[in-house]
Amino acid sequence: MDKVRLAATKILCDVATKGAWANVALAQTLRAEKFSDLDRKFCTELVYGTVKAGASLDWKISKYLKRPLSKVDDKILAVLRVGLYQVFFLDRVPNSAAVNESVELAKKFCGLSASKFVNGVMRSAVREPHKSNFPTGDDLQSLALRTFHPLWLVKLFAEEFGLDATKQLLAFDNDDPPLCLRVNRLKTTREEVLDALISFGLQAEPSTLAPEGIICRGHGALDKFQPLRAGFCQVQDESSMTAARLLNPAAGEFVIDCCAAPGGKSTHLAELMNNRGRIIAADVYETKLEHVKQNAQRLGIKIIEPLLIDARELGDKFPGQADKVLVDAPCSGLGVLRRKADLRWRKTSDELKDLPTLQGEILSSAAKTLKRGGCLLYSTCTITRRENQEVVEKFLAEHEDFQLIDMQMLLPHVTNTDGFFSAKLTKV
Numbered sequence: 001m002d003k004v005r006l007a008a009t010k011i012l013c014d015v016a017t018k019g020a021w022a023n024v025a026l027a028q029t030l031r032a033e034k035f036s037d038l039d040r041k042f043c044t045e046l047v048y049g050t051v052k053a054g055a056s057l058d059w060k061i062s063k064y065l066k067r068p069l070s071k072v073d074d075k076i077l078a079v080l081r082v083g084l085y086q087v088f089f090l091d092r093v094p095n096s097a098a099v100n101e102s103v104e105l106a107k108k109f110c111g112l113s114a115s116k117f118v119n120g121v122m123r124s125a126v127r128e129p130h131k132s133n134f135p136t137g138d139d140l141q142s143l144a145l146r147t148f149h150p151l152w153l154v155k156l157f158a159e160e161f162g163l164d165a166t167k168q169l170l171a172f173d174n175d176d177p178p179l180c181l182r183v184n185r186l187k188t189t190r191e192e193v194l195d196a197l198i199s200f201g202l203q204a205e206p207s208t209l210a211p212e213g214i215i216c217r218g219h220g221a222l223d224k225f226q227p228l229r230a231g232f233c234q235v236q237d238e239s240s241m242t243a244a245r246l247l248n249p250a251a252g253e254f255v256i257d258c259c260a261a262p263g264g265k266s267t268h269l270a271e272l273m274n275n276r277g278r279i280i281a282a283d284v285y286e287t288k289l290e291h292v293k294q295n296a297q298r299l300g301i302k303i304i305e306p307l308l309i310d311a312r313e314l315g316d317k318f319p320g321q322a323d324k325v326l327v328d329a330p331c332s333g334l335g336v337l338r339r340k341a342d343l344r345w346r347k348t349s350d351e352l353k354d355l356p357t358l359q360g361e362i363l364s365s366a367a368k369t370l371k372r373g374g375c376l377l378y379s380t381c382t383i384t385r386r387e388n389q390e391v392v393e394k395f396l397a398e399h400e401d402f403q404l405i406d407m408q409m410l411l412p413h414v415t416n417t418d419g420f421f422s423a424k425l426t427k428v
Helices: 003-018 022-032 037-062 074-089 095-109 112-127 140-147 151-161 163-173 190-199 242-247 264-272 286-299 311-317 349-368 389-398
Strands: 179-183 203-206 213-217 233-235 254-257 278-283 304-308 322-328 370-380 402-410 420-427
Touching (some): 003 037, 037 074, 095 112, 140 151, 140 163, 151 163, 179 190, 190 213, 233 264, 242 264, 242 322, 254 264, 264 278, 311 349, 322 349, 349 370, 370 389, 389 402, 389 420
Parallel strands (some): 254 278
Antiparallel strands (some): 179 213, 203 213, 370 420
16 A cells, blocks of 8 residues: 555545644654655645646546545545545556556555545546546636635636636736745845755746745755755745735834734845844734744844733733834735645635634734834735725724835735735834
């Protein structure tokens, strides 16, 4: 039995039944297993590919079942998902190998009777692939199936951006994202890191959007990635790097990062401040604040003070004290769907309706912490007006002592980066 396929199946079962995040579960598995680089890549492809295909893959599976999908045992369904993902979407895996390995996997993972069921379904799919062809056409249901997105999300994008732009956005979400690095200028330069990466045989190029950014492809396991281990750089998408630059903190200032974990923007702010001043890195989760501490220590940053607090309470704790404030608000994350394979299937339309209230409350609390003349940056990694422009517009209508200085939206299919919104405000 193939250990790689077994590992992927166990991860997918945990994602489906225990609410595990695919990226976290995969990272834990890859650390524990002694896979070769080739096996690591195959396991990653099976997990992320199967999770990304989500309900579209289940739609295909259902075409070969005589019972509802909901009546299939979770373990058996995980085996079928891994097996049929290979049949339908991995050209380099022979169908015979996908079928045989799935049957053997079912014997060990689910039992002998389950293996017979898996064998029948798999062979039926190989024999009659046309039974599960996705429908053609530009209707939103067909588009949702073909592009691995829930229908409600495709409808939302179509209403927000129009059909042509939605097609581009959906295609972008299914691209493989590169590794984006932010160079730690406290320790090195972008040129030195680029030269080092290229000398190791990696494909690396400077970001055109962020002066600290590097786009890297073909890297191995990040646990062994020396520039990261040495604190020469931090993983962060180039669109996200624009936030600290736009806030533009100065050395010696008092800055508050209201929703800081895991610390990418906090550490970037510290680097721009030349490690001089004071940064409060606030977050409501203690375990996430540990990541802030670890990142700051690795990067050699001394001015970050992690603080366990609900961001809505910051205004009362630091009234009128901060020079600059960053509100990277909790959001739907619809701008980073290519990086988080399972996010598109976890979000609901109801959740999106509730987020602007929370975002507005955090923004209002953050505003209280500012000195007169201070600057506040509101940002998200989502791309809908409801969580971005409308939140800012409502805030400005309720706070006459604030003015809008700058606002920008980076749309993934336009900028070829993660989606990112930011609005810079000043207290007058």
